[in-house]
Amino acid sequence: DAGVIQSPRHEVTEMGQEVTLRCKPISGHNSLFWYRQTMMRGLELLIYFNNNVPIDDSGMPEDRFSAKMPNASFSTLKIQPSEPRDSAVYFCASSFGAGNYNEQFFGPGTRLTVL
Amino acid sequence: KNEVEQSPQNLTAQEGEFITINCSYSVGISALHWLQQHPGGGIVSLFMLSSGKKKHGRLIATINIQEKHSSLHITASHPRDSAVYICAVPTQGGSEKLVFGKGTKLTVNP
Numbered sequence: 531d532a533g534v535i536q537s538p539r540h541e542v543t544e545m546g547q548e549v550t551l552r553c554k555p556i557s558g559h560n561s562l563f564w565y566r567q568t569m570m571r572g573l574e575l576l577i578y579f580n581n582n583v584p585i586d587d588s589g590m591p592e593d594r595f596s597a598k599m600p601n602a603s604f605s606t607l608k609i610q611p612s613e614p615r616d617s618a619v620y621f622c623a624s625s626f627g628a629g630n631y632n633e634q635f636f637g638p639g640t641r642l643t644v645l
Numbered sequence: 646k647n648e649v650e651q652s653p654q655n656l657t658a659q660e661g662e663f664i665t666i667n668c669s670y671s672v673g674i675s676a677l678h679w680l681q682q683h684p685g686g687g688i689v690s691l692f693m694l695s696s697g698k699k700k701h702g703r704l705i706a707t708i709n710i711q712e713k714h715s716s717l718h719i720t721a722s723h724p725r726d727s728a729v730y731i732c733a734v735p736t737q738g739g740s741e742k743l744v745f746g747k748g749t750k751l752t753v754n755p
Contacts, residue, residue: 573731574745575744589742632693633690634690635690636689
C-alpha cells in the first residue's frame with residue numbers, strides 16, 4: 531500500500547483565498563484524522579471521521595474551516611477565506627478502528643503558507 | 646481534559662549512549678502513543694501501549710498507569726535516531742481524540 535496520500539505537499543497562497551487540502555487514507559482504514567502542527571501549539575486534532583461520518587470537530591478553529599469525507603477513500607479540508615495565522619503543516623492520518631486504540635498512520639503533510 | 650508534559654524538551658547525546666524521554670499525563674487513560682517525527686517532517690507511530698512494556702529493536706516503551714507516566718528508552722543510540730519524539734494520550738479516559746505533548750528533540754552526535 532502507498533500509505534496515506536496528501537496533496538498538495540506545499541501550498542502558498544494569499545490572504546483571503548480559498549485553500550483545499552486533500553487526503554487519501556490507507557485502503558481498508560475506517561477512521562481519518564486531520565491535524566495541524568505549528569511551532570507554538572504543536573500537534574492539534576482538528577476533526578476526525580469514523581466510517582465517513584464526522585465524530586468530533588471541536589478542534590476546528592472557526593467557521594472558516596470545513597472538512598468533508600464523501601467516501602471511504604477521500605477527504606478534504608477547506609479553509610475559506612485563508613488568513614496568515616492558518617500557516618502550518620496539516621497532517622492527515624488514518625487507522626483501522628478508533629484512533630485511541632489503534633495505530634495511526636500519518637501522511638507526509640501539507641505545508642501551508644498564507645501571505 | 647488531559648494535560649501532557651514531556652521532558653526534556655531538548656536532548657543531545659553521543660552515539661552509543663542510553664536515552665530516556667519522559668511523558669506524564671493528568672487523567673487516567675486506556676492507551677498511550679509514542680510517535681517519531683523525522684527532520685524531514687514525516688511522522689511515524691512507534692508504540693501504542695496500555696500497560697507494562699513494549700520493545701521494538703533498540704526502542705523500549707514503558708508505562709506506569711498508577712503514576713500516569715511513560716518513558717521511551719533508546720539503547721545504543723545512533724545519529725539516525727535524531728528526531729522529535731512525541732507522546733499522545735486521549736483527552737479523557739477512553740476518548741478517541743488524542744492530545745499531544747510538545748515533543749522532545751533528540752540529537753545524537755557521532
